[in-house]
Amino acid sequence: AQTVTQSQPEMSVQEAETVTLSCTYDTSENNYYLFWYKQPPSRQMILVIRQEAYKQQNATENRFSVNFQKAAKSFSLKISDSQLGDTAMYFCAFLNNAGNMLTFGGGTRLMVKP
C-alpha cells in the first residue's frame, strides 16, 4: 500500500511571495503518477498540476511548479507570485500504476495574506 505524507498542516504566505508545500510518499512501484489538488472553501477539488514518474522534467503550470525527486520520493509544490485566490487546502496525491487507486496526503492549509 502507498502512503502520502504532508508534514505541514498549515502555512501562510504574503501576497506576491513564493511558497513551497512539501510532500513525500512511499511506494514499491516504479511507474506511477503524482498530483496536487487544491480545495478552496467552496470545497470543489481542483487539479493544480500532475507529474508522471517516468518523466525527469519537473511539471509546470503557470505560477505552479513541482520539484520531483524520485529517488527521495519527494514531490513539493512551489507557488510563485501568490494570490489571495490561492488560499485553500492543498492535497498531494499518488496514483498507482494500475491507475485506479488515488491516495491522498493529509493536506496543507495555505493562507495567502494581503
Place this chain on the structure above:
Amino acid sequence: DTEVTQTPKHLVMGMTNKKSLKCEQHMGHRAMYWYKQKAKKPPELMFVYSYEKLSINESVPSRFSPECPNSSLLNLHLHALQPEDSALYLCASSRTPGGTSGDTDTQYFGPGTRLTVL
C-alpha cells in the same frame, strides 16, 4: 470541458430515510469514483466503477449502495445511515480506469454533496 456535476448540493436525512446522490459527466470518461470526505481530512475512496462495472469496493458498509446505469451517470443510494456518515461525498471521473498516460488517469472531481444524517 472537465465538468463533473453532483446533485443535490446539500442533503439532510434521518436514519430511517432512503435517499440517493447523483453524479454526471459528459466527457466520455469510462471510470467513475465515489469518495467520502470528513471535515479537515483528505478524501477516502469508497467505490470505483470501470466501464460501468464495479471494480473496487473499499469495504464500504452495505447501507451505501452504488449504481452505474450508464457511462455518464453514477448514483449512490443511501439507506439506514448513521450520524457518523455525515460528510462531503465527492464524485470523480477519469478517461480510463488505468492507462499509460497521466492524462487518461487524471481524476476530475465534482463539487460534492454535503450530507447530514440526523
